[in-house]
Amino acid sequence: MAAVKDIVTLVLDKDHKTTVTVHLHGATVLAWKTQGKELLFVSENAVYDNKKAIRGGIPLVFPNFGPWELGPQHGFARISRWKLEKRPEKDDSGGMAAVFTLTDNKDTRKMWDHKFKLTYTLYLTEKTFTTTLKVDNTGGDPFTFTTLLHTYFRTDDVTKATVSGLKGLEYADKVRGDAKFTEDRDLVTVAEEVDRTYAGTPNSHVITGVVGGGKILMEKTNLPDTVVWNPWVDKAKAMGDFGDNEYPSMLCVEAGHVATPLSLGAGQSFTGSQTLTLLDE
Numbered sequence: 605m606a607a608v609k610d611i612v613t614l615v616l617d618k619d620h621k622t623t624v625t626v627h628l629h630g631a632t633v634l635a636w637k638t639q640g641k642e643l644l645f646v647s648e649n650a651v652y653d654n655k656k657a658i659r660g661g662i663p664l665v666f667p668n669f670g671p672w673e674l675g676p677q678h679g680f681a682r683i684s685r686w687k688l689e690k691r692p693e694k695d696d697s698g699g700m701a702a703v704f705t706l707t708d709n710k711d712t713r714k715m716w717d718h719k720f721k722l723t724y725t726l727y728l729t730e731k732t733f734t735t736t737l738k739v740d741n742t743g744g745d746p747f748t749f750t751t752l753l754h755t756y757f758r759t760d761d762v763t764k765a766t767v768s769g770l771k772g773l774e775y776a777d778k779v780r781g782d783a784k785f786t787e788d789r790d791l792v793t794v795a796e797e798v799d800r801t802y803a804g805t806p807n808s809h810v811i812t813g814v815v816g817g818g819k820i821l822m823e824k825t826n827l828p829d830t831v832v833w834n835p836w837v838d839k840a841k842a843m844g845d846f847g848d849n850e851y852p853s854m855l856c857v858e859a860g861h862v863a864t865p866l867s868l869g870a871g872q873s874f875t876g877s878q879t880l881t882l883l884d885e
């Protein structure tokens with residue numbers, strides 16, 4: 605269990621049916637509940653020691669997607685302590701916003717000697733949840749990075765889930781040594797270990813088979829790539845913070861800028877975001 609002091613909650617309604625829960629470790633979104641339905645997956649074996657990345661929800665990948673020669677896999681953002689910059693507050697249109705920030709510090713500079721500020725804005729309405737990451741280069745030199753919103757959707761049975769919008773696109777398949785293939789299915793499904801990076805994806809995907817027969821529209825801005833991941837049987841067993849039998853209950857569909865790195869000159873900034881909408885069944 606996460607400690608109360610580490611948790612920030614956005615509560616939209618008095619019945620607590622529509623909420624978002626965030627852990628300050630990584631500014632990791634742990635839960636997004638809308639209309640009483642929890643739509644994100646977090647492993648029962650997730651570790652909340654403020655060191656390890658939290659297994660589930662929406663970990664933030666920055667400044668590197670995948671194995672990294674300068675630091676841990678997927679970078680340091682998901683294992684850094686973030687600051688709550690703006691407490692959850694209702695705006696004029698009735699949505700609820702909160703802002704978290706991470707700036708370079710001695711730990712990040714040891715791995716990656718650049719000055720930066722990350723601003724992560726969460727915005728919750730009755731049916732939508734928007735996560736926006738702004739990266740500011742606050743130093744005097746340019747830097748390059750990759751970034752991704754590593755969203756774990758909760759599924760009833762992953763083999764019945766589908767992801768639209770990938771047909772005809774090239775993907776790198778990590779399960780097959782990063783070999784490149786072209787997707788030929790209208791709807792991508794999962795029936796084995798899947799770890800694919802699709803490059804140049806459209807700005808929206810529909811994900812079906814989310815818990816309770818739910819359908820989610822994922823709309824993304826400035827995040828041109830999509831990763832689809834499920835560890836399946838053997839990888840699930842190999843991960844210490846993931847239950848052996850949990851793989852049917854999750855599907856990661858991850859919006860990012862990962863196929864090619866981004867470059868930011870001194871003083872420049874980048875903003876990427878995704879909006880998740882629970883569609884009517």
Ligand code: BG6
Nearest residue numbers: 657677678754778799831833858
């Ligand atoms: C996915 C990667 O985004 O994250 C996979 O494509 C990786 O290769 C997965 O296994 C989980 O990574 P981690 O570091 O959280 O175990």
